[in-house]
Amino acid sequence: MQARPDRASTPLLAVEDLHVSYGGVPALYGLSFEVHAGEVVALVGANGAGKSTTLRAISGLIPPDSGSIRLDDRQLNRMPPHAIAALGIAHVPEGRRIFSRLSVLQNLLLGSYARTARSTEQQTLEEVLTLFPRLRERLHQPAGTLSGGEQQMLAIGRGLMLRPRLLMLDEPSLGLAPLIVEGIFDVVRTLSASGMTILLIEQNVQETLMLAHRAYVLQVGQIVATGAGVDLLQSDLVRRAYLGL
Amino acid sequence: MDATIVQAVLSGALIGMIYALIAAGLSLIFGLMEIVNFAHGEFLMLAMFSSFWMWELWRLDPLASLPITAALMFGVGVLTNRLLVMRVLNAPALAQIFATFGLGLFLRASAQYLWTADFRAIQDPFLSRVAGGRIALGRDVFIGVPQLVAAVIAAVAFALLGLLIRRTRLGLALQAVAEDRSTAALMGIPAGRMFDLGWGIAAACVGIAGAVLASFYYIYPSVGVTFALLAYIIVALGGFGSITGALIAGIMVGLVEIVAPLLLGIPPAYKYALVFTLYLLVVLVRPQGLFGRY
Ligand SMILES: Nc1ncnc2c1ncn2[C@@H]1O[C@H](COP(=O)(O)OP(=O)(O)O)[C@@H](O)[C@H]1O
Numbered sequence: 001m002q003a004r005p006d007r008a009s010t011p012l013l014a015v016e017d018l019h020v021s022y023g024g025v026p027a028l029y030g031l032s033f034e035v036h037a038g039e040v041v042a043l044v045g046a047n048g049a050g051k052s053t054t055l056r057a058i059s060g061l062i063p064p065d066s067g068s069i070r071l072d073d074r075q076l077n078r079m080p081p082h083a084i085a086a087l088g089i090a091h092v093p094e095g096r097r098i099f100s101r102l103s104v105l106q107n108l109l110l111g112s113y114a115r116t117a118r119s120t121e122q123q124t125l126e127e128v129l130t131l132f133p134r135l136r137e138r139l140h141q142p143a144g145t146l147s148g149g150e151q152q153m154l155a156i157g158r159g160l161m162l163r164p165r166l167l168m169l170d171e172p173s174l175g176l177a178p179l180i181v182e183g184i185f186d187v188v189r190t191l192s193a194s195g196m197t198i199l200l201i202e203q204n205v206q207e208t209l210m211l212a213h214r215a216y217v218l219q220v221g222q223i224v225a226t227g228a229g230v231d232l233l234q235s236d237l238v239r240r241a242y243l244g245l
Numbered sequence: 246m247d248a249t250i251v252q253a254v255l256s257g258a259l260i261g262m263i264y265a266l267i268a269a270g271l272s273l274i275f276g277l278m279e280i281v282n283f284a285h286g287e288f289l290m291l292a293m294f295s296s297f298w299m300w301e302l303w304r305l306d307p308l309a310s311l312p313i314t315a316a317l318m319f320g321v322g323v324l325t326n327r328l329l330v331m332r333v334l335n336a337p338a339l340a341q342i343f344a345t346f347g348l349g350l351f352l353r354a355s356a357q358y359l360w361t362a363d364f365r366a367i368q369d370p371f372l373s374r375v376a377g378g379r380i381a382l383g384r385d386v387f388i389g390v391p392q393l394v395a396a397v398i399a400a401v402a403f404a405l406l407g408l409l410i411r412r413t414r415l416g417l418a419l420q421a422v423a424e425d426r427s428t429a430a431l432m433g434i435p436a437g438r439m440f441d442l443g444w445g446i447a448a449a450c451v452g453i454a455g456a457v458l459a460s461f462y463y464i465y466p467s468v469g470v471t472f473a474l475l476a477y478i479i480v481a482l483g484g485f486g487s488i489t490g491a492l493i494a495g496i497m498v499g500l501v502e503i504v505a506p507l508l509l510g511i512p513p514a515y516k517y518a519l520v521f522t523l524y525l526l527v528v529l530v531r532p533q534g535l536f537g538r539y
């Protein structure tokens with residue numbers, strides 16, 4: 001467990017009273033939370049609680065019904081996703097969503113499509129390939145031919161190519177073998193140690209709460225508990241009611 | 246080999262290049278948005294009239310006005326996307342079909358109203374005067390200079406299109422949007438702008454095809470109908486969304502259309518029946534077309 005970063009400053013990301021619905025059916029009912037620079041913040045909760053929806057609203061894929069999403073002091077609601085990405089929010093979506101017909105290298109270069117990331121592209125690429133040596137070996141292979149674990153590395157690497165101010169990971173360990181899952185958690189720890197701000201969604205609750213500075217527990221579109229990861233892990237209420245531990 | 250056959254193979258391959266360029270535009274739009282442009286033939290007609298009027302009004306040769314026609318058609322493509330296609334992007338397939346089909350009817354009817362249904366031709370364009378308009382490749386084998394130059398220009402346009410898609414960042418973004426537009430948006434790629442670009446490039450390809458055809462083909466409001474029909478066949482044959490497929494299928498169709506009647510001793514009037522037969526044969530064996538993904 002690392003020391004909690006300084007939280008006196010204004011948050012990097014502030015979500016307030018967020019309401020989102022799909023075709024009139026509400027999915028988020030007044031969600032509020034914040035992420036400070038340098039923090040790893042986890043969103044945990046059962047399937048269907050609204051974790052992915054929260055990330056989609058932040059990255060602009062679904063316009064919120066009401067509420068506010070701010071990066072620094074900039075209002076993000078109603079901004080199109082490509083403009084939000086250009087501000088430095090990298091969303092590594094659930095299910096990886098790599099471009100399977102394109103090569104590994106092409107996928108990575110798409111990650112740095114935003115103008116702000118272009119000037120440092122070669123250097124970032126080198127860093128990403130150092131973090132994921134497997135990708136270097138497969139650089140010119142179609143991404144669709146990679147194994148599940150490699151595809152996840154590619155999805156994270158593609159997100160890192162943006163040199164993001166906020167990295168949002170949606171269930172990066174989903175469907176992967178235990179050994180590979182360990183590798184993914186190692187990567188998250190490495191990134192966190194290097195100062196990356198991370199908003200993490202994971203089913204692997206115990207390990208997630210151990211590495212997150214803070215966590216929010218979601219239930220049916222609302223936050224029902226919050227606190228330091230380790231504290232939540234020890235709270236009987238949270239353990240029994242929401243985490244199934 | 247018989248000189249007539251050699252002649253037919255050459256003519257077929259040359260016209261096939263132009264078919265391929267027309268079909269490439271159709272395939273690009275489909276690959277990008279899964280929308281079929283049923284006004285594609287009318288885009289070709291507009292491009293031919295653009296060449297015609299620049300010649301008629303300002304005595305600009307179709308070859309000289311080609312860049313203008315291509316640019317005008319790029320604009321027509323972008324406008325079509327902005328004003329029409331984006332509005333039906335999330336509508337049912339039938340609404341999308343009616344939108345572009347309706348646009349095609351509207352353009353054809355407007356052309357008839359404005360410019361009458363007369364057949365027009367550009368008299369003595371520059372290319373028909375170069376080397377007497379045709380080059381002898383042997384005894385009894387000739388190729389027309391306009392046809393040859395048209396095919397060369399189509400090939401160059403095709404090569405540039407391939408370079409743009411495969412070798413530039415913009416092309417990479419187009420491919421990303423074609424595969425998964427919402428994930429592409431997460432990369433900072435504006436899908437709407439890429440759709441504009443795709444429509445613009447597709448219409449510019451048709452624009453170039455129309456400009457080169459204008460040197461040796463009649464120009465009238467429904468001139469695009471047959472070309473469009475062939476383009477749909479070529480796209481289905483080559484595989485929806487495949488540019489390479491459009492190139493190979495385009496040349497195949499050009500060859501079948503001109504060579505097969507000769508070999509089989511069938512009157513040229515039945516050439517489209519042969520093209521359809523080729524299409525049916527390929528689609529029975531490979532329903533996704535030669536290079537298709539769908
Ligand atoms: N594309 C969609 N269309 C309609 N409803 C959706 C869609 N995606 C998610 N939902 C609904 O929104 C709620 C939250 O889903 P989601 O954010 O995916 O949950 P989680 O990521 O926590 O598993 C669920 O009730 C789910 O059924």
Ligand SMILES: [Mg+2]
Pocket residue numbers: 051052053094
């Ligand atoms: Mg989810």
